[in-house]
Amino acid sequence: MPTSVSTSAPSKRRFYLRWPFAVAVAAVIGYGVAVAMHWDDRGMLWVKERFETSAERSESVWLPNYRVDIDAKVLPGMEDDEASDVAYSPHTRTLFAVMGKNPFLVELSLQGDVLRKIPLAGWSNPEGVAVLEDGGIAITDERQHDLTVVKVDAQTVSLNHADFPSYDLGESVKSNKGFEGIAWDPMRQRLVIGEERPPKLYTWNSDGRSPLKGQKQVLASDDLDLRNLSALAVDPRTGHLLVLSADSNMLLELDEQARQVSFMTLLGGFNGLQSTIPRAEGVTMDDQGNLYMVSEPNLFYRFKKKQQ
Structure with missing residues (x-):
């Protein structure tokens, strides 16, 4: 056998x-x-945050303390327009957002209600927006590699690129990943400009009233470890810079030396968000410390800081 x-x-x-x-x-x-x-970097920053004192937290934006109070509000009729950026105007106490696919400027209330739409003739792909000292609005165009400063008042119904001064931003490292973000820094009297990929920061000194002079300058930062840069904002109270990354699902706070201070993830379940922000493309902060974001295709978010 x-x-x-x-x-x-x-x-x-x-x-x-x-x-x-x-x-x-x-x-x-x-x-x-x-x-x-960059989870390793976020982990190190998360550990560092645990050791920050109450005084140090109060001197910063301190993103971990923010909670969403308007979550994914739909901007009606803009499903195909691709929200690209948003900026707060202290002059009108409203928000101005740019739409990149079908170029126009939209004015919003602080609750995300659409007040009016202003077509942008002559722009190819507006990606960044900032409100300057005198109320002028700076718009960056990623495809045209330029920055245009426009004037908007209550009677404005349309804007033509050729009617306003434009400034050449120069070529970016990747032509389709160019100058994506812009913010006005009232404390230091300058514009901060962001390149999308690889993320890089520039400044352009200005009083926010006169035509721009000179050229943009590199703002060195070794802590800009994000997969891309989608938008920029400056907290008018602390002067700290907020850097938004859609690819990293992250909002990062940098101090005056461009060092990491705090961060906020944009994933569902964190900071009160029911769902992950699909593609966060714009961020701004008002003079009360409230945060606003817009996401492709047409979503609006507001975050408020919880009381400590």
């Missing part, structure tokens, strides 16, 4: 030989993903 040979032992050995290899592969892949997503 033939003797049967058991195959269970060799199979077990092969399993145990494969198991360490599979774990090693998973660990390498996990580490690569963590580095690519």
